Amino acid sequence: MSGKLGQRLGRFVGLDQPPTLTTRYLQLAEISGSRHCWDGSEAAAPVRMETSNGYLLCLQRRELPAIPYWVNGKPVSMMPLNRGQFLFLDLNEEHASVTRGTVDCVSMYAPRAAIRQFEHEHDMKSVGELRTANGVAFSDNVIRHLGACLAPAFERPETTSRLFVDYIALALLTHLTTHYAENPAVARPIGGLAPWQERRAKEMLLAHLDGKIGLDELARACRLSRSHFARAFKATTGSSPLQWLLGRRIERAQELLVNSELPIEQIASRCGFTDQSHLTRSFVKAMNVTPSHWRRLRLA
Template identity: 30%
Template sequence: MGYPAEFRPRMQARTRALRTLEPLAFQTLEGAVADVWAVHGEAGGGGHYIAPDPRIVIFLDDQPPPMVLRAGSPEAAPIVAQAFFMPADLPMWARMQSPARMTHLDIHFEHAALERRLAAGRLRVDLARPRLLASNTSLVALGRMAAAEIRSPRAGRMLLDGLLTAVLAELFAAGPVVTGPSRHEATGRLAPWQMAAVRRLVEENMARPVSVADMARAARLSESWFAHAFRAEVGQPPHRWLAGLRLERAAQMIREGARPLAEVAQMTGFADQSHLSRRFRAHFGMTPTDWRRAQGRRSEQAEAGSFKTGREIWS
Protein backbone atom coordinates (compact mmCIF):
# COMPACT_ATOMS: atom_id res chain seq x y z
CA MET A 1 0.00 0.00 0.00
CA GLY A 2 1.45 3.37 -0.99
CA TYR A 3 1.37 6.80 0.60
CA PRO A 4 -0.21 9.86 -1.07
CA ALA A 5 2.02 12.30 -2.88
CA GLU A 6 1.89 15.35 -0.59
CA PHE A 7 4.22 14.01 2.11
CA ARG A 8 5.86 10.60 2.18
CA PRO A 9 7.95 9.11 4.98
CA ARG A 10 11.47 8.49 3.71
CA MET A 11 12.65 5.96 6.23
CA GLN A 12 15.58 3.74 5.33
CA ALA A 13 15.52 0.50 7.31
CA ARG A 14 17.61 -2.66 7.32
CA THR A 15 15.81 -5.23 9.44
CA ARG A 16 16.28 -8.86 10.39
CA ALA A 17 13.98 -11.43 12.03
CA LEU A 18 11.04 -9.00 12.14
CA ARG A 19 7.76 -10.08 10.55
CA THR A 20 4.68 -7.92 9.96
CA LEU A 21 1.45 -9.50 11.20
CA GLU A 22 -1.13 -7.15 9.69
CA PRO A 23 -1.36 -4.88 6.62
CA LEU A 24 -0.02 -1.39 7.21
CA ALA A 25 -2.72 1.11 8.24
CA PHE A 26 -2.05 4.82 7.84
CA GLN A 27 -3.66 8.25 7.67
CA THR A 28 -2.28 11.53 6.35
CA LEU A 29 -2.43 14.91 8.04
CA GLU A 30 -0.97 18.31 7.22
CA GLY A 31 2.77 17.71 6.97
CA ALA A 32 2.55 14.32 8.69
CA VAL A 33 1.76 10.66 8.16
CA ALA A 34 0.68 8.38 11.02
CA ASP A 35 0.82 4.61 10.59
CA VAL A 36 0.24 1.52 12.71
CA TRP A 37 2.40 -1.59 12.61
CA ALA A 38 1.87 -5.02 14.17
CA VAL A 39 5.13 -6.96 14.21
CA HIS A 40 6.61 -10.15 15.62
CA GLY A 41 10.32 -10.13 16.41
CA GLU A 42 12.61 -13.05 17.12
CA ALA A 43 15.35 -12.91 19.75
CA GLY A 44 18.33 -11.13 18.20
CA GLY A 45 16.14 -9.55 15.55
CA GLY A 46 16.03 -5.82 15.00
CA GLY A 47 17.37 -3.31 12.56
CA HIS A 48 19.12 -0.07 11.67
CA TYR A 49 16.90 2.93 10.92
CA ILE A 50 17.50 6.45 9.62
CA ALA A 51 15.18 9.03 8.05
CA PRO A 52 15.56 12.60 6.77
CA ASP A 53 12.35 13.51 8.62
CA PRO A 54 11.74 13.54 12.39
CA ARG A 55 9.40 10.93 13.85
CA ILE A 56 7.64 9.77 17.00
CA VAL A 57 7.14 6.11 17.88
CA ILE A 58 4.79 4.86 20.63
CA PHE A 59 4.63 1.17 21.54
CA LEU A 60 0.99 0.39 22.30
CA ASP A 61 1.34 -2.75 24.43
CA ASP A 62 1.01 -2.68 28.22
CA GLN A 63 4.78 -2.93 28.69
CA PRO A 64 7.66 -1.70 26.54
CA PRO A 65 8.82 -4.40 24.12
CA PRO A 66 11.92 -6.45 25.05
CA MET A 67 13.95 -4.35 22.63
CA VAL A 68 17.01 -2.24 23.33
CA LEU A 69 17.50 0.96 21.37
CA ARG A 70 20.69 2.85 20.64
CA ALA A 71 20.44 6.37 19.24
CA GLY A 72 23.22 8.09 17.34
CA SER A 73 25.80 5.30 17.53
CA PRO A 74 25.80 1.48 17.77
CA GLU A 75 28.05 1.96 20.83
CA ALA A 76 25.56 4.26 22.61
CA ALA A 77 24.07 3.15 25.93
CA PRO A 78 21.19 0.69 25.35
CA ILE A 79 17.74 1.96 26.34
CA VAL A 80 14.36 0.26 26.65
CA ALA A 81 11.61 2.76 25.78
CA GLN A 82 7.83 2.86 25.60
CA ALA A 83 7.94 5.92 23.34
CA PHE A 84 10.54 8.08 21.68
CA PHE A 85 11.17 11.06 19.44
CA MET A 86 13.92 10.59 16.86
CA PRO A 87 15.34 13.66 15.06
CA ALA A 88 15.92 13.86 11.35
CA ASP A 89 19.07 12.12 10.09
CA LEU A 90 19.95 10.53 13.44
CA PRO A 91 20.59 6.79 13.05
CA MET A 92 19.00 4.30 15.44
CA TRP A 93 19.75 0.65 16.15
CA ALA A 94 17.24 -1.80 17.68
CA ARG A 95 17.73 -5.36 18.95
CA MET A 96 15.17 -7.79 20.37
CA GLN A 97 16.23 -9.40 23.65
CA SER A 98 13.54 -12.11 23.47
CA PRO A 99 10.73 -13.11 21.07
CA ALA A 100 7.69 -10.83 21.26
CA ARG A 101 4.75 -9.38 19.40
CA MET A 102 4.49 -5.60 19.42
CA THR A 103 2.21 -2.95 18.00
CA HIS A 104 3.47 0.57 17.49
CA LEU A 105 2.25 3.92 16.20
CA ASP A 106 4.73 5.82 14.03
CA ILE A 107 4.20 9.51 13.26
CA HIS A 108 6.47 10.94 10.56
CA PHE A 109 6.68 14.73 10.25
CA GLU A 110 7.78 17.19 7.65
CA HIS A 111 10.29 19.24 9.64
CA ALA A 112 8.67 22.63 9.02
CA ALA A 113 5.21 21.23 9.82
CA LEU A 114 6.45 19.89 13.16
CA GLU A 115 7.97 23.27 13.99
CA ARG A 116 4.64 24.96 13.23
CA ARG A 117 2.73 22.55 15.47
CA LEU A 118 5.15 23.05 18.34
CA ALA A 119 5.09 26.83 17.94
CA ALA A 120 1.28 26.81 17.99
CA GLY A 121 1.43 24.96 21.32
CA ARG A 122 4.20 27.27 22.61
CA LEU A 123 6.50 24.29 23.10
CA ARG A 124 10.23 25.02 22.97
CA VAL A 125 11.92 21.81 21.86
CA ASP A 126 15.43 20.87 20.77
CA LEU A 127 14.54 19.00 17.58
CA ALA A 128 18.15 17.93 17.05
CA ARG A 129 18.15 15.71 20.16
CA PRO A 130 16.34 12.38 20.64
CA ARG A 131 13.90 11.95 23.52
CA LEU A 132 13.08 8.53 24.98
CA LEU A 133 10.52 7.64 27.65
CA ALA A 134 10.81 4.38 29.56
CA SER A 135 7.11 4.39 30.45
CA ASN A 136 4.16 6.74 29.99
CA THR A 137 0.58 5.49 30.35
CA SER A 138 -0.90 8.75 29.03
CA LEU A 139 1.07 8.50 25.79
CA VAL A 140 0.08 4.86 25.38
CA ALA A 141 -3.60 5.76 25.85
CA LEU A 142 -3.35 8.58 23.30
CA GLY A 143 -1.47 6.30 20.92
CA ARG A 144 -4.12 3.60 21.19
CA MET A 145 -6.89 6.10 20.44
CA ALA A 146 -4.94 7.37 17.43
CA ALA A 147 -4.28 3.82 16.21
CA ALA A 148 -7.98 2.96 16.45
CA GLU A 149 -8.87 6.05 14.42
CA ILE A 150 -6.23 5.21 11.81
CA ARG A 151 -7.47 1.66 11.44
CA SER A 152 -11.18 2.56 11.39
CA PRO A 153 -11.67 6.29 10.70
CA ARG A 154 -14.84 7.69 12.28
CA ALA A 155 -14.41 11.45 12.62
CA GLY A 156 -12.43 12.57 9.58
CA ARG A 157 -9.06 14.13 10.30
CA MET A 158 -10.18 16.39 13.15
CA LEU A 159 -10.00 13.74 15.87
CA LEU A 160 -6.68 12.36 14.68
CA ASP A 161 -5.22 15.85 14.38
CA GLY A 162 -6.29 16.63 17.95
CA LEU A 163 -4.75 13.38 19.19
CA LEU A 164 -1.52 14.23 17.39
CA THR A 165 -1.42 17.61 19.15
CA ALA A 166 -1.99 15.86 22.48
CA VAL A 167 0.81 13.38 21.75
CA LEU A 168 3.25 16.23 21.08
CA ALA A 169 2.24 18.02 24.29
CA GLU A 170 2.57 14.87 26.40
CA LEU A 171 5.82 13.66 24.85
CA PHE A 172 7.68 16.95 25.09
CA ALA A 173 6.33 17.91 28.52
CA ALA A 174 6.68 14.46 30.09
CA GLY A 175 9.37 13.25 32.43
CA PRO A 176 11.56 11.58 33.36
CA VAL A 177 13.14 11.10 29.96
CA VAL A 178 16.45 9.99 28.52
CA THR A 179 18.00 12.26 25.92
CA GLY A 180 20.61 10.97 23.54
CA PRO A 181 23.24 12.72 21.47
CA SER A 182 22.09 14.97 18.68
CA ARG A 183 23.29 14.18 15.16
CA HIS A 184 26.10 16.74 15.27
CA GLU A 185 27.28 15.31 18.60
CA ALA A 186 27.12 11.74 17.29
CA THR A 187 28.72 12.39 13.91
CA GLY A 188 30.33 15.82 14.27
CA ARG A 189 28.40 17.02 11.19
CA LEU A 190 25.27 19.00 10.36
CA ALA A 191 22.00 17.35 9.39
CA PRO A 192 20.71 18.17 5.87
CA TRP A 193 17.84 20.24 7.30
CA GLN A 194 20.35 22.31 9.32
CA MET A 195 22.51 22.97 6.26
CA ALA A 196 19.40 23.87 4.26
CA ALA A 197 18.25 26.28 6.99
CA VAL A 198 21.63 28.04 7.01
CA ARG A 199 21.73 28.33 3.22
CA ARG A 200 18.17 29.67 3.17
CA LEU A 201 19.06 32.27 5.82
CA VAL A 202 22.06 33.46 3.81
CA GLU A 203 20.27 33.53 0.46
CA GLU A 204 17.34 35.48 1.91
CA ASN A 205 19.72 38.02 3.50
CA MET A 206 22.42 38.31 0.85
CA ALA A 207 22.43 42.11 1.04
CA ARG A 208 22.61 42.20 4.86
CA PRO A 209 25.24 41.12 7.39
CA VAL A 210 24.85 37.52 8.58
CA SER A 211 26.93 36.46 11.58
CA VAL A 212 28.03 33.00 12.63
CA ALA A 213 25.66 33.40 15.59
CA ASP A 214 22.79 33.99 13.14
CA MET A 215 23.68 30.82 11.25
CA ALA A 216 23.97 28.84 14.50
CA ARG A 217 20.48 29.96 15.53
CA ALA A 218 19.10 28.83 12.17
CA ALA A 219 20.66 25.40 12.78
CA ARG A 220 19.42 25.37 16.42
CA LEU A 221 22.95 24.92 17.78
CA SER A 222 25.26 26.83 20.06
CA GLU A 223 27.74 28.99 18.17
CA SER A 224 30.75 26.86 19.15
CA TRP A 225 29.05 23.55 18.25
CA PHE A 226 27.82 25.02 14.97
CA ALA A 227 31.28 26.23 13.96
CA HIS A 228 32.74 22.78 14.68
CA ALA A 229 29.97 20.84 12.89
CA PHE A 230 29.89 23.24 9.93
CA ARG A 231 33.61 22.88 9.32
CA ALA A 232 33.28 19.08 9.50
CA GLU A 233 30.39 19.19 7.01
CA VAL A 234 31.68 21.78 4.51
CA GLY A 235 35.45 21.70 4.96
CA GLN A 236 35.86 25.38 5.79
CA PRO A 237 34.75 27.83 8.50
CA PRO A 238 31.28 29.41 8.19
CA HIS A 239 32.58 32.94 7.56
CA ARG A 240 34.80 31.79 4.70
CA TRP A 241 31.96 29.78 3.15
CA LEU A 242 29.68 32.83 3.43
CA ALA A 243 32.26 35.09 1.78
CA GLY A 244 32.63 32.61 -1.07
CA LEU A 245 28.88 32.42 -1.51
CA ARG A 246 28.63 36.22 -1.71
CA LEU A 247 31.43 36.35 -4.28
CA GLU A 248 29.84 33.63 -6.40
CA ARG A 249 26.56 35.55 -6.39
CA ALA A 250 28.41 38.76 -7.30
CA ALA A 251 30.20 36.96 -10.15
CA GLN A 252 26.88 35.69 -11.47
CA MET A 253 25.42 39.21 -11.46
CA ILE A 254 28.55 40.67 -13.07
CA ARG A 255 28.47 38.01 -15.79
CA GLU A 256 24.87 38.92 -16.58
CA GLY A 257 26.13 42.49 -17.05
CA ALA A 258 22.89 44.29 -16.28
CA ARG A 259 23.90 46.15 -13.09
CA PRO A 260 26.70 48.58 -12.20
CA LEU A 261 29.33 47.25 -9.82
CA ALA A 262 28.25 49.54 -6.99
CA GLU A 263 24.77 48.00 -7.10
CA VAL A 264 26.20 44.48 -7.26
CA ALA A 265 28.30 45.24 -4.17
CA GLN A 266 25.25 46.50 -2.28
CA MET A 267 23.10 43.50 -3.26
CA THR A 268 25.71 40.95 -2.20
CA GLY A 269 26.57 42.37 1.22
CA PHE A 270 29.81 44.25 0.51
CA ALA A 271 30.42 47.67 2.05
CA ASP A 272 31.01 49.36 -1.31
CA GLN A 273 32.42 48.81 -4.79
CA SER A 274 36.05 49.00 -3.67
CA HIS A 275 35.42 46.41 -0.95
CA LEU A 276 33.89 44.08 -3.54
CA SER A 277 36.79 44.70 -5.94
CA ARG A 278 39.43 43.83 -3.32
CA ARG A 279 37.70 40.62 -2.23
CA PHE A 280 36.85 39.68 -5.83
CA ARG A 281 40.47 40.07 -6.98
CA ALA A 282 41.75 38.02 -4.04
CA HIS A 283 39.27 35.24 -4.86
CA PHE A 284 39.24 35.21 -8.69
CA GLY A 285 42.67 36.69 -9.46
CA MET A 286 41.31 39.74 -11.34
CA THR A 287 39.12 42.76 -10.73
CA PRO A 288 35.38 42.60 -11.43
CA THR A 289 35.84 44.84 -14.48
CA ASP A 290 38.58 42.64 -15.95
CA TRP A 291 36.58 39.52 -15.12
CA ARG A 292 33.51 40.91 -16.91
CA ARG A 293 35.64 41.66 -20.01
CA ALA A 294 37.15 38.16 -19.89
CA GLN A 295 33.69 36.61 -19.68
CA GLY A 296 32.61 38.69 -22.66
CA ARG A 297 35.60 37.50 -24.72
CA ARG A 298 34.89 33.87 -23.84
CA SER A 299 31.29 34.30 -24.91
CA GLU A 300 32.38 35.84 -28.23
CA GLN A 301 34.88 33.02 -28.83
CA ALA A 302 32.23 30.42 -28.08
CA GLU A 303 29.83 32.06 -30.53
CA ALA A 304 32.55 32.27 -33.21
CA GLY A 305 33.40 28.61 -32.73
CA SER A 306 29.75 27.68 -33.05
CA PHE A 307 29.44 29.73 -36.27
CA LYS A 308 32.59 28.10 -37.72
CA THR A 309 31.29 24.64 -36.93
CA GLY A 310 28.03 25.49 -38.64
CA ARG A 311 29.85 26.62 -41.80
CA GLU A 312 31.88 23.41 -41.87
CA ILE A 313 28.73 21.34 -41.62
CA TRP A 314 27.09 23.07 -44.58
CA SER A 315 30.21 23.38 -46.80
Protein backbone atom coordinates (compact mmCIF):
# COMPACT_ATOMS: atom_id res chain seq x y z
CA MET A 1 0.00 0.00 0.00
CA SER A 2 1.92 3.01 -1.24
CA GLY A 3 0.61 6.34 -2.42
CA LYS A 4 -3.15 6.52 -2.14
CA LEU A 5 -4.80 4.31 0.42
CA GLY A 6 -7.16 2.72 -2.08
CA GLN A 7 -10.13 0.65 -1.01
CA ARG A 8 -8.12 -1.50 1.39
CA LEU A 9 -8.86 0.72 4.36
CA GLY A 10 -12.56 0.27 3.73
CA ARG A 11 -12.19 -3.47 4.23
CA PHE A 12 -10.63 -3.03 7.67
CA VAL A 13 -14.00 -2.54 9.34
CA GLY A 14 -15.61 -5.94 9.08
CA LEU A 15 -17.22 -6.19 5.65
CA ASP A 16 -15.65 -6.13 2.21
CA GLN A 17 -18.09 -3.48 1.00
CA PRO A 18 -20.51 -2.40 3.73
CA PRO A 19 -23.63 -0.90 2.13
CA THR A 20 -23.45 2.10 4.45
CA LEU A 21 -19.74 2.82 3.95
CA THR A 22 -18.77 6.29 2.76
CA THR A 23 -15.08 6.77 2.05
CA ARG A 24 -13.21 9.85 0.87
CA TYR A 25 -9.50 10.02 0.12
CA LEU A 26 -6.90 12.76 0.10
CA GLN A 27 -3.27 12.60 -0.96
CA LEU A 28 -0.98 14.53 1.41
CA ALA A 29 2.43 14.62 -0.28
CA GLU A 30 4.17 11.39 0.85
CA ILE A 31 1.35 10.26 3.14
CA SER A 32 -2.31 9.52 2.45
CA GLY A 33 -5.48 10.25 4.33
CA SER A 34 -9.02 8.94 4.28
CA ARG A 35 -12.25 9.51 6.14
CA HIS A 36 -14.62 6.57 6.69
CA CYS A 37 -18.20 6.83 7.86
CA TRP A 38 -20.34 3.72 8.17
CA ASP A 39 -22.93 1.85 10.14
CA GLY A 40 -21.23 -1.38 11.13
CA SER A 41 -24.34 -3.04 12.54
CA GLU A 42 -24.34 -5.49 9.62
CA ALA A 43 -20.76 -6.68 10.31
CA ALA A 44 -20.65 -10.38 11.14
CA ALA A 45 -17.28 -11.87 10.18
CA PRO A 46 -13.75 -10.56 10.74
CA VAL A 47 -12.05 -9.05 7.74
CA ARG A 48 -8.29 -8.79 7.47
CA MET A 49 -6.45 -5.59 6.68
CA GLU A 50 -3.89 -6.10 3.93
CA THR A 51 -0.32 -5.82 5.19
CA SER A 52 1.86 -2.94 4.05
CA ASN A 53 5.26 -1.49 4.88
CA GLY A 54 4.01 1.49 6.83
CA TYR A 55 2.02 2.82 9.76
CA LEU A 56 -1.69 3.54 10.05
CA LEU A 57 -3.21 6.05 12.44
CA CYS A 58 -7.00 5.78 12.92
CA LEU A 59 -8.44 8.85 14.68
CA GLN A 60 -11.97 8.37 16.03
CA ARG A 61 -14.43 11.23 15.53
CA ARG A 62 -16.98 9.50 17.76
CA GLU A 63 -16.83 6.86 20.49
CA LEU A 64 -15.84 3.36 19.39
CA PRO A 65 -16.61 0.47 21.77
CA ALA A 66 -14.21 -2.40 22.31
CA ILE A 67 -14.46 -4.78 19.35
CA PRO A 68 -13.24 -8.31 18.50
CA TYR A 69 -9.70 -7.79 17.25
CA TRP A 70 -6.85 -10.01 16.04
CA VAL A 71 -3.19 -9.40 15.14
CA ASN A 72 -1.41 -12.05 13.07
CA GLY A 73 -4.32 -14.38 13.76
CA LYS A 74 -4.14 -14.05 17.56
CA PRO A 75 -6.82 -12.29 19.65
CA VAL A 76 -5.78 -8.98 21.18
CA SER A 77 -7.52 -7.10 23.95
CA MET A 78 -9.08 -3.98 22.49
CA MET A 79 -9.71 -0.82 24.50
CA PRO A 80 -12.82 1.27 23.83
CA LEU A 81 -11.89 4.58 22.21
CA ASN A 82 -13.33 7.96 23.11
CA ARG A 83 -13.81 10.69 20.55
CA GLY A 84 -10.41 12.17 19.67
CA GLN A 85 -8.45 9.02 20.59
CA PHE A 86 -6.75 6.90 17.95
CA LEU A 87 -5.27 3.52 17.12
CA PHE A 88 -1.66 3.46 15.91
CA LEU A 89 -0.83 0.32 13.94
CA ASP A 90 2.17 -1.24 12.22
CA LEU A 91 0.81 -2.65 8.97
CA ASN A 92 3.69 -5.08 8.64
CA GLU A 93 1.44 -7.08 10.97
CA GLU A 94 -1.89 -8.50 9.83
CA HIS A 95 -4.84 -6.84 11.54
CA ALA A 96 -8.43 -8.08 11.56
CA SER A 97 -11.55 -6.88 13.33
CA VAL A 98 -15.32 -6.95 13.48
CA THR A 99 -16.71 -3.47 13.98
CA ARG A 100 -20.30 -2.89 15.03
CA GLY A 101 -22.09 0.40 15.51
CA THR A 102 -21.76 3.78 13.84
CA VAL A 103 -18.20 4.81 13.03
CA ASP A 104 -16.59 8.04 11.81
CA CYS A 105 -12.81 7.99 11.62
CA VAL A 106 -9.99 9.84 9.91
CA SER A 107 -7.10 7.57 8.92
CA MET A 108 -3.59 8.67 7.98
CA TYR A 109 -1.11 6.27 6.41
CA ALA A 110 2.65 6.91 6.51
CA PRO A 111 4.82 4.48 4.51
CA ARG A 112 8.22 3.70 5.98
CA ALA A 113 9.64 5.04 2.72
CA ALA A 114 8.12 8.44 3.53
CA ILE A 115 9.81 8.46 6.93
CA ARG A 116 13.17 7.50 5.38
CA GLN A 117 12.71 10.29 2.82
CA PHE A 118 11.88 12.72 5.64
CA GLU A 119 15.10 11.71 7.44
CA HIS A 120 17.17 12.19 4.28
CA GLU A 121 15.61 15.56 3.47
CA HIS A 122 16.40 16.87 6.93
CA ASP A 123 19.84 15.25 7.22
CA MET A 124 18.69 13.31 10.29
CA LYS A 125 19.99 10.13 11.82
CA SER A 126 17.60 7.21 11.51
CA VAL A 127 14.73 7.49 13.98
CA GLY A 128 14.25 3.72 13.82
CA GLU A 129 10.79 2.22 14.18
CA LEU A 130 7.75 4.11 15.42
CA ARG A 131 6.29 2.92 18.72
CA THR A 132 2.90 1.42 17.95
CA ALA A 133 0.69 -0.62 20.30
CA ASN A 134 -2.08 -2.97 19.24
CA GLY A 135 -5.51 -2.40 20.75
CA VAL A 136 -4.36 0.63 22.74
CA ALA A 137 -6.27 3.92 22.77
CA PHE A 138 -3.75 6.72 22.18
CA SER A 139 -4.45 10.31 23.24
CA ASP A 140 -2.47 13.16 21.70
CA ASN A 141 -3.71 16.74 21.34
CA VAL A 142 -1.50 17.41 18.31
CA ILE A 143 -2.84 14.39 16.42
CA ARG A 144 -6.39 15.26 17.43
CA HIS A 145 -5.95 18.83 16.16
CA LEU A 146 -4.42 17.68 12.86
CA GLY A 147 -7.32 15.29 12.32
CA ALA A 148 -9.87 17.99 13.13
CA CYS A 149 -8.20 20.34 10.63
CA LEU A 150 -8.09 17.65 7.97
CA ALA A 151 -11.63 16.25 8.31
CA PRO A 152 -13.46 19.04 6.41
CA ALA A 153 -11.03 18.74 3.50
CA PHE A 154 -12.46 15.33 2.59
CA GLU A 155 -15.78 16.94 1.68
CA ARG A 156 -14.26 18.88 -1.24
CA PRO A 157 -10.74 17.57 -1.84
CA GLU A 158 -10.56 19.13 -5.31
CA THR A 159 -10.80 22.63 -3.80
CA THR A 160 -8.48 22.04 -0.85
CA SER A 161 -5.31 24.14 -0.83
CA ARG A 162 -2.17 22.15 -1.64
CA LEU A 163 -0.28 24.33 0.80
CA PHE A 164 -2.72 23.32 3.53
CA VAL A 165 -2.44 19.57 2.98
CA ASP A 166 1.35 19.83 2.64
CA TYR A 167 1.47 21.45 6.06
CA ILE A 168 -0.66 18.70 7.56
CA ALA A 169 1.68 16.05 6.11
CA LEU A 170 4.81 17.86 7.29
CA ALA A 171 3.36 18.43 10.75
CA LEU A 172 2.36 14.78 11.07
CA LEU A 173 5.76 13.42 9.99
CA THR A 174 7.53 15.89 12.28
CA HIS A 175 5.37 14.92 15.24
CA LEU A 176 5.66 11.18 14.65
CA THR A 177 9.46 11.28 14.31
CA THR A 178 9.93 13.46 17.39
CA HIS A 179 7.39 11.84 19.73
CA TYR A 180 6.81 8.24 18.61
CA ALA A 181 10.20 7.11 17.31
CA GLU A 182 12.68 4.76 18.97
CA ASN A 183 15.36 7.41 18.41
CA PRO A 184 13.42 10.67 18.45
CA ALA A 185 14.48 13.39 16.03
CA VAL A 186 15.79 16.62 17.56
CA ALA A 187 14.75 19.90 15.97
CA ARG A 188 17.68 22.14 15.07
CA PRO A 189 17.63 25.93 15.54
CA ILE A 190 16.69 27.65 12.29
CA GLY A 191 17.42 31.24 11.26
CA GLY A 192 15.33 33.37 8.94
CA LEU A 193 15.21 33.59 5.17
CA ALA A 194 17.71 35.60 3.18
CA PRO A 195 16.14 38.70 1.56
CA TRP A 196 16.10 37.07 -1.88
CA GLN A 197 14.45 33.96 -0.46
CA GLU A 198 11.76 35.97 1.30
CA ARG A 199 11.10 37.98 -1.86
CA ARG A 200 10.90 34.89 -4.06
CA ALA A 201 8.61 33.00 -1.68
CA LYS A 202 6.20 35.92 -1.37
CA GLU A 203 6.12 36.43 -5.14
CA MET A 204 5.21 32.78 -5.65
CA LEU A 205 2.53 32.87 -2.96
CA LEU A 206 0.94 36.01 -4.41
CA ALA A 207 0.86 34.34 -7.82
CA HIS A 208 -1.16 31.50 -6.27
CA LEU A 209 -3.77 33.18 -4.09
CA ASP A 210 -5.86 30.02 -4.34
CA GLY A 211 -3.17 28.10 -2.46
CA LYS A 212 -2.59 25.67 -5.34
CA ILE A 213 1.13 25.60 -4.79
CA GLY A 214 3.04 23.02 -2.82
CA LEU A 215 5.38 23.59 0.08
CA ASP A 216 7.96 21.62 -1.90
CA GLU A 217 7.85 24.16 -4.75
CA LEU A 218 8.39 27.09 -2.40
CA ALA A 219 11.21 25.32 -0.59
CA ARG A 220 12.89 24.27 -3.84
CA ALA A 221 12.81 27.85 -5.15
CA CYS A 222 14.58 28.93 -1.95
CA ARG A 223 17.02 25.98 -2.12
CA LEU A 224 15.89 24.64 1.25
CA SER A 225 14.18 21.54 2.61
CA ARG A 226 10.45 21.90 3.26
CA SER A 227 10.82 21.85 7.03
CA HIS A 228 13.72 24.33 6.96
CA PHE A 229 11.79 26.65 4.66
CA ALA A 230 8.60 26.52 6.74
CA ARG A 231 10.42 27.34 9.96
CA ALA A 232 12.61 30.02 8.34
CA PHE A 233 9.59 31.69 6.74
CA LYS A 234 7.85 31.90 10.10
CA ALA A 235 11.02 33.20 11.76
CA THR A 236 11.19 35.95 9.12
CA THR A 237 7.53 36.96 8.79
CA GLY A 238 6.02 35.87 12.10
CA SER A 239 3.54 33.59 10.37
CA SER A 240 3.46 30.41 8.34
CA PRO A 241 3.23 30.67 4.54
CA LEU A 242 -0.40 29.55 4.77
CA GLN A 243 -1.25 32.21 7.37
CA TRP A 244 0.64 34.86 5.40
CA LEU A 245 -1.24 33.94 2.22
CA LEU A 246 -4.59 34.12 4.01
CA GLY A 247 -3.69 37.63 5.17
CA ARG A 248 -3.02 38.69 1.59
CA ARG A 249 -6.32 37.17 0.47
CA ILE A 250 -8.17 39.21 3.08
CA GLU A 251 -6.32 42.39 2.01
CA ARG A 252 -7.21 41.77 -1.63
CA ALA A 253 -10.84 41.16 -0.69
CA GLN A 254 -10.90 44.46 1.22
CA GLU A 255 -9.56 46.30 -1.85
CA LEU A 256 -12.28 44.84 -4.06
CA LEU A 257 -15.01 45.46 -1.50
CA VAL A 258 -14.15 49.17 -1.43
CA ASN A 259 -13.02 49.81 -5.00
CA SER A 260 -15.47 47.69 -6.98
CA GLU A 261 -19.15 46.84 -7.12
CA LEU A 262 -18.48 43.15 -7.57
CA PRO A 263 -20.79 40.82 -5.62
CA ILE A 264 -19.13 39.06 -2.73
CA GLU A 265 -19.35 35.70 -4.50
CA GLN A 266 -17.13 37.00 -7.34
CA ILE A 267 -14.75 38.66 -4.88
CA ALA A 268 -14.34 35.32 -3.12
CA SER A 269 -13.40 33.65 -6.40
CA ARG A 270 -10.91 36.37 -7.37
CA CYS A 271 -9.21 36.20 -3.98
CA GLY A 272 -8.63 32.45 -3.95
CA PHE A 273 -11.47 31.39 -1.64
CA THR A 274 -13.44 28.29 -2.57
CA ASP A 275 -16.78 30.08 -2.29
CA GLN A 276 -18.58 32.97 -0.59
CA SER A 277 -19.03 31.10 2.69
CA HIS A 278 -15.29 30.37 2.81
CA LEU A 279 -14.53 34.09 2.38
CA THR A 280 -17.12 35.03 4.99
CA ARG A 281 -15.75 32.60 7.59
CA SER A 282 -12.17 33.75 7.04
CA PHE A 283 -13.14 37.44 6.96
CA VAL A 284 -15.14 37.23 10.19
CA LYS A 285 -12.25 35.44 11.90
CA ALA A 286 -9.81 38.16 10.82
CA MET A 287 -12.01 41.28 11.06
CA ASN A 288 -14.86 40.31 13.42
CA VAL A 289 -17.46 41.43 10.85
CA THR A 290 -18.86 39.96 7.65
CA PRO A 291 -17.58 41.24 4.28
CA SER A 292 -20.94 42.85 3.47
CA HIS A 293 -21.06 44.64 6.83
CA TRP A 294 -17.44 45.78 6.47
CA ARG A 295 -18.22 47.13 2.98
CA ARG A 296 -21.21 49.11 4.25
CA LEU A 297 -19.15 50.60 7.08
CA ARG A 298 -16.35 51.66 4.73
CA LEU A 299 -18.68 53.18 2.15
CA ALA A 300 -20.97 54.93 4.62
